[in-house]
Amino acid sequence: MKLHTLDTGLFKLDGGAMFGVVPKSIWQRTNPADGNNMCTWAMRCLLVEDGKRLLLIDTGIGNKQDEKFRGHFYLHGDDTLEKSLRQRGFTSADITDVFLTHLHFDHCGGAVLRTADGALRAAFPSATFWSNQAHWDWAVTPNVREKASFLKENILPIQESGQLKFINSVSEGLAALPQFSDLIFADGHTEKMMVPVLDYKGRKLAYMADLLPSTGHIPLPYVMGYDMRPLQTLAEKEAVLRRAADENWVLLLEHDAVNEACTVQHTEKGVRLAETFRLSEL
Ligand SMILES: [Zn+2]
Numbered sequence: 392m393k394l395h396t397l398d399t400g401l402f403k404l405d406g407g408a409m410f411g412v413v414p415k416s417i418w419q420r421t422n423p424a425d426g427n428n429m430c431t432w433a434m435r436c437l438l439v440e441d442g443k444r445l446l447l448i449d450t451g452i453g454n455k456q457d458e459k460f461r462g463h464f465y466l467h468g469d470d471t472l473e474k475s476l477r478q479r480g481f482t483s484a485d486i487t488d489v490f491l492t493h494l495h496f497d498h499c500g501g502a503v504l505r506t507a508d509g510a511l512r513a514a515f516p517s518a519t520f521w522s523n524q525a526h527w528d529w530a531v532t533p534n535v536r537e538k539a540s541f542l543k544e545n546i547l548p549i550q551e552s553g554q555l556k557f558i559n560s561v562s563e564g565l566a567a568l569p570q571f572s573d574l575i576f577a578d579g580h581t582e583k584m585m586v587p588v589l590d591y592k593g594r595k596l597a598y599m600a601d602l603l604p605s606t607g608h609i610p611l612p613y614v615m616g617y618d619m620r621p622l623q624t625l626a627e628k629e630a631v632l633r634r635a636a637d638e639n640w641v642l643l644l645e646h647d648a649v650n651e652a653c654t655v656q657h658t659e660k661g662v663r664l665a666e667t668f669r670l671s672e673l
Contacts, residue, residue: 399451450501579624605647
């Protein structure tokens with residue numbers, strides 16, 4: 392099994408919203424903000440090459456949004472999902488499985504594209520798209536606070552394509568996607584976000600999604616203001632970080648604009664960053 396990170400471009404989000412109750416005087420040391428208080432974030436996907444299966448984990452924001460939307464989130468950088476796939480020698484037609492950690496636009500937007508005649512269709516014609524029933528139901532009938540993150544044009548065409556399947560338990564997940572050695576369901580960020588864990592080069596590697604967006608979010612109270620259930624994020628993050636420190640896990644960071652991956656260690660203050668590196672350096 393071979394793993395590749397795929398950069399799909401950068402965007403900006405308000406630094407305060409990304410760090411919740413933590414004051415700017417503290418978070419800006421690790422995540423400097425621009426004049427509008429915005430910090431830069433990556434949308435980093437993971438590609439798993441395993442025999443006949445080519446599994447893509449998350450898809451970035453995609454390219455079907457209009458200028459107004461793009462301006463709102465300051466989409467920038469040279470990378471796109473298509474370009475990064477091509478650099479690895481693949482096209483979207485080669486993808487057999489698309490695993491969506493959750494359906495917020497910065498994670499699933501690339502799953503649906505707009506054709507020249509304006510129609511929306513699945514961006515991966517041969518792929519099965521994996522979500523779970525509880526999260527799907529939550530996303531298609533969104534609460535007011537989370538509504539701006541669940542865009543219908545990113546979600547409904549996946550179902551209409553007939554390529555959508557659900558994973559509703561850990562055992563179902565490991566049966567459907569044997570590339571995973573574990574699957575963590577987390578409810579703090581949103582209902583039933585899925586964090587996949589893989590065995591890679593003798594280590595556990597977790598694709599952290601929004602359970603740990605960046606190395607700047609390792610200390611426990613550093614929880615995004617976007618999270619639906621912040622106290623639950625605290626507990627979920629603590630449990631995963633403890634195991635990661637105990638067992639020297641590789642943590643793949645979807646949103647860290649600087650660091651692709653890190654390890655963590657136990658310290659007197661709690662679990663803290665140990666090393667940062669690129670996946671290719673493993
Ligand atoms: Zn996100």
